Amino acid sequence: MTETSDVRRHRAANAEITLTLDGEPLAGAEVELRQVKHRFLFGCTGFEFLDYASGTSAQPERDERTLELWEGLFNFATLPFYWGRFEPERGKPDTDRLLTAAEWLTGRGHTVKGHPLAWHTVTAPWLLDLDNAAIAEVQTDRIRRETSAFAGVIDTWDVINEVVIMPIFDKYDNGITRLCRDIGRIPMVRMVFDAAREANPNAVLLLNDFDMSAAFECLIEGVLEAGVRIDALGLQSHMHQGYWGEEKTLAILDRFSRYGLPIHFTETTIVSGEIMPPEIVDLNDHQVDSWPSTPEGEARQADEIERHYRTLVSHPSVEAITYWGMGDAGMWLNAPGGLVRADGTPKPSYDRLHRLVNEEWGLPATKTATDAEGRLRCDGFLGDYAITWRDREVGFALDAAGEQRLTLELG
Incomplete structure (x- = not known):
């Protein structure tokens, strides 16, 4: 059976995401992270x-x-x-x-x-x-x-x-x-x-x-x-x-x-x-x-x-x-x-x-929290994702294998 690492090498990405609200980092907030669709x-x-x-x-x-x-x-x-x-x-x-x-x-x-x-x-x-x-x-x-x-x-x-x-x-x-x-x-x-x-x-x-x-x-x-x-x-x-x-x-x-x-x-x-x-x-x-x-x-x-x-x-x-x-x-x-x-x-x-x-290969809805600078990490397969905080949601994509840094404003 093919090793999981061989799959992830071509299909996955890591992202450091900074969440902001009204332009300011959303620090210490519990959010839900989930994959919406595979690429x-x-x-x-x-x-x-x-x-x-x-x-x-x-x-x-x-x-x-x-x-x-x-x-x-x-x-x-x-x-x-x-x-x-x-x-x-x-x-x-x-x-x-x-x-x-x-x-x-x-x-x-x-x-x-x-x-x-x-x-x-x-x-x-x-x-x-x-x-x-x-x-x-x-x-x-x-x-x-x-x-x-x-x-x-x-x-x-x-x-x-x-x-x-x-x-x-x-x-x-x-x-x-x-x-x-x-x-x-x-x-x-x-x-x-x-x-x-x-x-x-x-x-x-x-x-x-x-x-x-x-x-x-x-x-x-x-x-x-x-x-x-x-x-x-x-x-x-x-x-x-x-x-x-x-x-x-x-x-x-x-x-x-x-x-x-x-x-x-x-x-x-x-x-x-x-x-x-x-x-x-x-x-x-x-x-x-x-x-x-x-x-x-x-x-x-x-x-x-x-x-x-x-x-x-x-x-x-x-x-x-x-x-x-x-x-x-x-x-x-x-x-x-x-x-x-x-x-x-x-x-x-x-x-x-x-x-x-x-x-x-997917990421079910997962609870996580931002740090003091409003940051969180996402490690997942390439595709579309969403972050939900209270009644606000923002989407993003992991679109290339490797490391990404994103800043996302909660709408």
Whole structure:
């Protein structure tokens, strides 16, 4: 298990804070100090809240409980923009519903990412009626439309998903594979990134893939050599066939960090039931009627999730981890990969991650006192904090590792 000191080296700061009231040091005062939000992006899908955010949920009490559990861990939500579901009929996108959910999440203080803008799977079926030139035009129009309409609410995007396999994908015919086969991977990436950058110059744009082989490295190198600006690399880690382990994870991080780009672990799952057979090449081919969570699997999942998060957070290149599904209900491939069981009760993995994020790496509300010069110390992970004295409160940020000196006026 990665040592706590390795995590703190990149993620924590010490601050000497002088509190003032009407310009004078507030000496000998008992105050409350608490962390409001991590700078590190601890994420999860937000798909579960689309109906709840719009007030159309069929089970609002269940969704309220899910939200409570979700917000107990996460500050970063991924919303679905799969083209085939977002715009199944050309010219009728699901913009209003997704915008309502995104605004609701940002209003609760969460960062939101859209996933994905271009992908050969779950893409619009009506693309097959178009030639490749027209597919390219509607794809870039689609990207400009979404990144413009959601700018200021969603400013982080998985721009293109799984490009390594895109031109050779053969499970079924689709317009995006046709186009990528025609123009090539690097021109495809350039096309979609240019469209997103043009529409929202301030957006954080990711190149996302599940392929951790040298093929993805070659693609990244080719794209960068072509002058395409990538803001972060998205690495998927669906561990349905077993936990990667620290050695493999760190080796992957070291390989992909050499490009000098931030790394997001965009899709992470670890199952709490039977492990998928190793001979399965495409995880989608594992179709079973029942895939239950088990007590033994839940204990294993809890240990492995803690180890995985410690490993990722200890590495300076990693800026975000997104767990791919809060609960087993509705989980991809019906896998028992959630942190919450199908009945809504949290698994040991939820409790383990909650302790890690909020206690070991967080700062719960803590009573402390200023000294004779109005000073106090804060030692915590990078993020937003608040100090409360009586009915007054002031916020501040620990925004860089190391020592800080701050003077804060209580409002």
